[in-house]
Structure formats: C-alpha cells, structure tokens
Amino acid sequence: MSYQLWYWPDVPGRGEFIRLALEAAEVEYEDMARERGAEALVEDMASRTGFRPFAPPYLVIDDDLCIGQTAHILAVLADRHDFGAGDLETDLHLIQLQLDISDIVAEVHSVHHPISGNLYYQEQMDAAFEAAHQFRETRIPRFLDHFEAALEHHGGPFVLGDHWTHVDTSLFQVMEGLDYMFPNQMRSLDYPRLELCRQSVLELDSVEAYLASDRRLEFNQDGIFRHYPELDSE
Amino acid sequence: MSYQLWYWPDVPGRGEFIRLALEAAEVEYEDMARERGAEALVEDMASRTGFRPFAPPYLVIDDDLCIGQTAHILAVLADRHDFGAGDLETDLHLIQLQLDISDIVAEVHSVHHPISGNLYYQEQMDAAFEAAHQFRETRIPRFLDHFEAALEHHGGPFVLGDHWTHVDTSLFQVMEGLDYMFPNQMRSLDYPRLELCRQSVLELDSVEAYLASDRRLEFNQDGIFRHYPELDSE
Numbered sequence: 001m002s003y004q005l006w007y008w009p010d011v012p013g014r015g016e017f018i019r020l021a022l023e024a025a026e027v028e029y030e031d032m033a034r035e036r037g038a039e040a041l042v043e044d045m046a047s048r049t050g051f052r053p054f055a056p057p058y059l060v061i062d063d064d065l066c067i068g069q070t071a072h073i074l075a076v077l078a079d080r081h082d083f084g085a086g087d088l089e090t091d092l093h094l095i096q097l098q099l100d101i102s103d104i105v106a107e108v109h110s111v112h113h114p115i116s117g118n119l120y121y122q123e124q125m126d127a128a129f130e131a132a133h134q135f136r137e138t139r140i141p142r143f144l145d146h147f148e149a150a151l152e153h154h155g156g157p158f159v160l161g162d163h164w165t166h167v168d169t170s171l172f173q174v175m176e177g178l179d180y181m182f183p184n185q186m187r188s189l190d191y192p193r194l195e196l197c198r199q200s201v202l203e204l205d206s207v208e209a210y211l212a213s214d215r216r217l218e219f220n221q222d223g224i225f226r227h228y229p230e231l232d233s234e
Numbered sequence: 235m236s237y238q239l240w241y242w243p244d245v246p247g248r249g250e251f252i253r254l255a256l257e258a259a260e261v262e263y264e265d266m267a268r269e270r271g272a273e274a275l276v277e278d279m280a281s282r283t284g285f286r287p288f289a290p291p292y293l294v295i296d297d298d299l300c301i302g303q304t305a306h307i308l309a310v311l312a313d314r315h316d317f318g319a320g321d322l323e324t325d326l327h328l329i330q331l332q333l334d335i336s337d338i339v340a341e342v343h344s345v346h347h348p349i350s351g352n353l354y355y356q357e358q359m360d361a362a363f364e365a366a367h368q369f370r371e372t373r374i375p376r377f378l379d380h381f382e383a384a385l386e387h388h389g390g391p392f393v394l395g396d397h398w399t400h401v402d403t404s405l406f407q408v409m410e411g412l413d414y415m416f417p418n419q420m421r422s423l424d425y426p427r428l429e430l431c432r433q434s435v436l437e438l439d440s441v442e443a444y445l446a447s448d449r450r451l452e453f454n455q456d457g458i459f460r461h462y463p464e465l466d467s468e
Contacts, residue, residue, distance in 0.1 A: 050387045051327035054334045054380050065323055069333040076326065089299055092310065093285035099303040100288045106340060114348045115361055116368035127349055127361040134350035146288050153284045 001080075003029035006041055007057040011223035012173075014070045014105065015057040020169040021074055023210035024201070025081045029059075031215070070105075071098040074166040083165050090160070094167050097150055097159065101170045104143045108177065109224045111135045111231065121228070132231035136185045140178065144191050147171055151193035157200035164201060172201035177225030185233040235314075237263035240275055241291040245457035246407075248304045248339065249291040254403040255308055257444035258435070259315045265449070304339075305332040308400040317399050324394070328401050331384055331393065335404045338377045342411065343458045345369045345465060355462070366465035370419045374412065378425050381405055385427035391434035398435060406435035411459030419467040 003022070007015025009031075022029050033041040033056075041056060053068025059077075060066050067073050075095045078084030085091045109117070114131040115124040151171075154161035158168045175198045179186045201207055210216055219225050237256070241249025256263050267275040267290075275290060287302025293311075294300050301307050309329045312318030319325045343351070348365040349358040385405075388395035392402045409432045413420045435441055444450055453459050 051331065051384055052380070053330070054337070054377075065326070067326055068330050072326070072330055072333055092299070092301055092306070096287070096302050096306055097285065099306055103288070103340075106337075110344060110348075114344075115365045116372075118368055118372055124361075124364075127358075130358075131349045134352055138350075138352055143288075146286070150285055 001062050003027065004032050004060040004063075005029050005057060006032050006044055006060070008041065009033040009038055010217075010220070012177075012217040012219060013057075013224050016217065017070050017101075017105075017170050017173055018057050018059065018073055018077070019215070020173055020207070020210070021077060021083060021166045023215070024164060024169050024204055024207050025077075025083050026206050027077070027081050034215075069102075071095065071102045074098055074170070078166045085160060085165065094159070094165055097147070097167045098170060100143070100146065101167070101174060104139070104174060105224060107135065107139055108181065111181075112226050112228060121226075125230075128228075128231060136182060136233055140182070140185065140189070144189065144194060147174075148191050148193050151197055156193050157196045159197070164204060168197055168201050169207070172198050172207075177219060180219040180227055181225045182232045183227070188233070235296050237261065238266050238294040238297075239263050239291060240266045240278055240294070242275065243267040243272055244451075244454070246411075246451040246453060247291075247458050250451065251304050251335075251339075251404050251407055252291050252293065252307055252311070253449070254407055254441070254444070255311060255317060255400045257449070258398060258403050258438055258441050259311075259317050260440050261311070261315050268449075303336075305329065305336045308332055308404070312400045319394060319399065328393070328399055331381070331401045332404060334377070334380065335401070335408060338373070338408060339458060341369065341373055342415065345415075346460050346462060355460075359464075362462075362465060370416060370467055374416070374419065374423070378423065378428060381408075382425050382427050385431055390427050391430045393431070398438060402431055402435050403441070406432050406441075411453060414453040414461055415459045416466045417461070422467070 005015065005018055007013065019031070032044070045056070048066060053066065055068070057070060057073065058066055058068040059073045067076055075098065078091070078094070084094055111132050112121050112128050113119070113124065114127040121128060150159055158164045171194060175194055202211070221227070239249065239252055241247065253265070266278070279290070282300060287300060289302070291304060291307065292300055292302040293307045301310055309332065312325070312328070318328055345366050346355050346362050347353070347358065348361040355362060384393055392398045405428060409428055436445070455461070
C-alpha cells in the first residue's frame with residue numbers, strides 16, 4: 001500500500017497531526033507538497049473530481065482513494081495500522097476525542113483570525129486581542145480539563161493506558177502548539193496527565209527520530225499556532 | 235435498541251442534524267432535554283464519566299454507549315440504519331462531506347460570534363458585521379460550490395443519486411439555515427443541484443410529517459443560524 005499526504009509545505013498546521021501519527025507508527029508516506037511545492041498542491045486539488053476534499057490535508061491511498069478531513073484521515077489510518085483501540089466502542093470514543101481536537105485547532109486559528117481567514121492578522125488585531133483573552137481564560141481550560149479527564153480514564157500515560165493511539169500524538173501536538181502560542185499562559189497552568197502524555201509521546205523512539213529529522217516542521221508565524229506576544233498573557 | 239438524544243431544548247442548532255436523519259429514517263428516539271428541560275441536560279452532562287462528550291449534541295445508545303460530535307453520531311446512525319452508502323469507500327466520502335458540513339456550521343456561528351461565544355452578539359457587532367461580509371462573499375460560495383459539485387457526481391437528486399443519506403438531510407438543514415440567516419444574499423445565488431436536493435429531502439414522506447409536527451424547532455435568534463438583517467446583504 002502507498003500513502004501520499006498533501007498539505008501546505010511551509011507550515012505544520014493540520015498536516016502535522018497526520019505526519020505525527022504516521023511517523024509514530026513508522027508507516028511510510030510521501031509528503032507530496034514538501035517534495036514538489038505549494039503549486040503542485042494547488043494543481044492537484046484542482047484536478048480532483050467526484051467527492052473531493054474541501055481543503056488540505058488529504059491523503060491518497062494506493063493512488064486511488066482520496067480522503068480529506070484531519071480527524072477522518074487519522075481514523076482511517078488507525079484502523080489500517082493498529083494505532084486505535086481495536087474494539088468498536090473504544091474506537092468511536094477515540095474518534096470523538098480526535099474531533100474535539102479538531103475543534104480546538106479550529107478555535108486556535110480563529111484567535112488570530114477572528115473576523116476572516118481572508119484578511120491579514122494586522123487587519124483584525126483588535127478583535128484578535130479580545131478573542132485571545134477569551135480563549136486563554138475560558139476555552140483553554142475547558143478543552144484541557146476535558147482532555148485531562150479523558151487521560152484519567154485508563155490511568156495514563158496514554159489515553160488507553162500503556163499503548164499510544166492517534167489521540168495521544170494529536171494531544172502532543174496541541175500541547176506543543178499551545179506552548180508555542182501562549183508560553184506565559186501555559187506556564188501558569190497545571191495539567192499533569194497531559195504533560196505525562198506529551199512526554200510519553202516524545203519518548204517513543206519513532207517520534208524522537210522524527211522530531212530530530214528535517215521532516216519535522218517548526219511552528220511559525222504562518223501556521224495555525226502562532227506566537228504573537230500581544231495575544232499571550234503577561 | 236434505544237436512542238436518547240441530548241441537546242439544548244430551545245434551538246435547532248447542531249441537534250437538528252441528528253433529529254432530521256432519525257426522522258427521515260423513521261427511527262424512534264427520545265429527545266431528552268425537550269422532555270425534561272435544559273437543566274436536566276446540564277445535570278446529565280455533569281454526571282458522565284470516562285470518555286465524555288465535550289458538548290451537546292450527544293446520543294446514548296441502549297443506555298450504555300454515549301457518543302458526541304454531530305458528524306460522528308450521524309456516521310454511527312447511518313451504519314446502523316442504512317442511510318449511508320453501504321460500501322466502505324463511499325461511506326468514508328459521506329463522512330468527509332458531513333465533516334465539511336460541520337465546518338460550515340461552526341463558521342456560521344462564528345459570523346455572529348466572531349470574538350467569543352462567551353460574549354453577547356451586541357458586544358461584538360462591529361466584528362460580526364465585517365465577518366458576515368467576508369462569510370457571504372467568500373465562504374458561502376466556497377462551501378456551496380463544493381456541495382454542488384458533490385451532488386453532481388452521481389447526477390442527483392441526492393448525493394448518491396436516488397436514495398437519501400445523512401449528507402442530504404444535513405445539506406437540507408444548511409440550506410434552510412442559510413436562507414433564514416441571509417435571505418437577501420441567498421436569493422442572489424443559484425445552486426440548482428442543492429435546491430433539488432433540498433426539495434427532494436422536503437418531499438420524503440417521513441420528513442414532511444416531521445416538519446409539520448411540533449417536534450420540529452423553528453430557527454430563532456438563540457441558535458446557530460440567526461437572522462440579523464444587518465449581517466445580510468442589502
């Protein structure tokens with residue numbers, strides 16, 4: 001089987017959630033737009049017919065099946081490569097958690113682009129300042145409380161206990177992203193189970209090798225998680 | 235088998251996407267908070283442990299399995315009641331489309347609450363005015379072009395051709411909601427395949443009976459789709 005991942009080449013963004021799971025599971029994939037550039041992605045998107053993905057990331061399986069939506073791609077991959085639960089009910093709960101992660105990721109982007117993704121940050125800074133305040137004070141705790149509680153269910157370090165799943169690699173990326181975006185605010189919070197989960201993902205040999213490679217993209221100011229000091233707490 | 239749907243009792247919101255599919259398929263369910271009130275929903279939410287839903291709607295199956303996230307609930311129900319495709323690859327594409335629908339629904343809410351769901355609309359009207367302009371001009375066409383193209387794939391009237399799926403009942407609700415929220419803007423647009431799909435869902439006997447019943451909630455100013463004339467085009 002072959003996997004071709006299509007995502008914008010210069011930002012970790014939503015594509016990174018797919019990459020992390022594939023890398024953790026040591027599944028081979030081609031990272032198409034990183035090899036060929038953003039224009040190739042735009043061309044590939046435009047050439048697709050039928051039930052097309054709405055936006056990157058999307059994954060092409062065996063040159064045939066094209067799947068969009070981050071959480072959905074992860075659910076499909078987890079099923080094929082055994083980094084889900086392996087029983088239906090628990091897998092449904094993992095997918096639910098992955099969709100909750102998609103929701104916080106969308107909200108993170110709306111913090112610096114509250115009015116529209118079509119405008120520059122500099123055109124919506126006043127709204128972003130207020131959005132960031134609300135996000136830091138109410139949404140970060142609400143989401144992280146939720147994920148902390150999920151990690152408690154099986155005692156950790158991962159959501160299902162001893163073996164990692166797609167939810168754990170995604171929680172790792174959320175925590176890394178929030179630390180990059182809101183270093184002051186995150187320093188004031190205490191989520192021991194999320195920290196243990198993050199650390200345990202980091203210590204997977206495959207993840208350690210990936211993070212040390214040039215395949216891993218650093219967070220930057222064009223991505224979803226951005227560090228604007230004025231949006232962090234003091 | 236039994237289904238208990240939990241969602242806020244006074245708004246159609248995301249719960250209506252679940253209701254419509256259940257009603258179209260003539261599957262029995264209890265609409266818990268409409269029978270018992272919003273306080274019962276808050277209490278039920280608080281009493282749940284383990285992998286809890288992040289927010290309503292959620293569905294309890296056989297008093298046992300509790301599933302959150304609208305698109306996810308619909309995927310589970312489609313599998314159990316044959317209102318999906320029945321083959322894996324097409325079902326994956328339907329779920330992908332349903333997740334695209336979740337995305338436009340989230341963006342619709344952000345139009346009138348661009349800065350935060352914690353603030354009143356009246357506290358963020360300037361940002362909402364600009365967000366609505368951007369949403370009308372760029373996001374509505376981008377999403378509706380996408381759904382129109384999906385409907386073309388099998389020739390209509392439904393996404394898979396002759397039989398309805400959970401994607402069609404959701405597209406019906408999206409079109410109804412956009413018409414309620416942006417009557418002027420929507421009158422200026424032409425999406426014949428979406429109109430045919432909407433009309434075809436409307437003409438399902440089960441849907442017709444449901445819409446005429448008091449189980450159907452009208453759109454209103456507390457929901458996701460809201461009609462603020464200043465957010466519509468002139």
